[in-house]
Amino acid sequence: MPHGTEVLLPEGAPLTDIEYETPQHLIPFGCRSGACGACVIEVIDGFRSLGEADLDETDFLEDLGRTDGTYRLACQCRLLGSATVRVVE
Numbered sequence: 788m789p790h791g792t793e794v795l796l797p798e799g800a801p802l803t804d805i806e807y808e809t810p811q812h813l814i815p816f817g818c819r820s821g822a823c824g825a826c827v828i829e830v831i832d833g834f835r836s837l838g839e840a841d842l843d844e845t846d847f848l849e850d851l852g853r854t855d856g857t858y859r860l861a862c863q864c865r866l867l868g869s870a871t872v873r874v875v876e
């Protein structure tokens with residue numbers, strides 16, 4: 788997270804739940820359905836802890852030019868363990 792912010796969420800929680808844990812808008816969510824691209828994150832550590840990306844998410848990330856396999860749409864992630872992410876500008 789930006790500035791080393793650490794947020795704890797229950798296992799299986801969508802990453803969108805982060806907004807309920809802090810008043811800061813750490814991730815800029817928009818549509819919350821994988822269609823706008825506002826919530827692109829770079830996964831620094833724990834990629835597998837965010838669940839599997841489906842084909843729609845992978846295709847959309849490719850459309851956005853995020854093709855190196857370290858990016859996810861935060862709104863499509865389910866937290867399964869620890870992960871470190873960075874918001875993409």
Ligand code: FES
Pocket residue numbers: 815816817818819820821822823824825826827860861862863
């Ligand atoms: S909030 Fe729109 S793609 Fe994630």
